[in-house]
Amino acid sequence: xxTIPQHxxxxxxxxxxxxxxxxxxxxxxxxxVSKENAIVLVIAWPFALACIIVNLIMFIHLTDRFIHLPxxxxxxxxxxxxxxxxxxxxxxxxxxxxxx
Numbered sequence: 001x002x003t004i005p006q007h008x009x010x011x012x013x014x015x016x017x018x019x020x021x022x023x024x025x026x027x028x029x030x031x032x033v034s035k036e037n038a039i040v041l042v043i044a045w046p047f048a049l050a051c052i053i054v055n056l057i058m059f060i061h062l063t064d065r066f067i068h069l070p071x072x073x074x075x076x077x078x079x080x081x082x083x084x085x086x087x088x089x090x091x092x093x094x095x096x097x098x099x100x
Contacts, residue, residue, distance in 0.1 A: 017086060020051040021089065
C-alpha cells in the first residue's frame with residue numbers, strides 16, 4: 001500500500017519567494033540609500049526581469065501540481081499565494097522609484 005505524506009514536500013517555491021523578495025528589497029534599499037543612483041537601476045532591472053521569469057516558471061509548475069495532485073491542493077494554494085505576494089510588493093517598489 002502506498003502511503004501519502006501529510007504535506008506537499010516542495011520547498012523550492014518558498015525559498016524562491018523569500019529569496020527574490022529579499023534581494024529585490026535589498027536592491028530597492030540600496031537605490032534609496034545611494035540617492036537614486038542610476039547604476040543601481042542598471043543592476044536591479046535585469047535582476048527584476050529574471051525574477052519575474054523564474055517566478056512565472058515556478059507558478060506554472062505549482063499550477064500543474066495543483067491540478068494533478070488534488071490531495072495537496074491546500075498546501076499548493078498557500079505556496080502559490082506566497083509566490084504571488086511578491087507582485088504587489090514589486091509594483092510598490094516600481095511606483096516609488098518612478099515617482100522619485
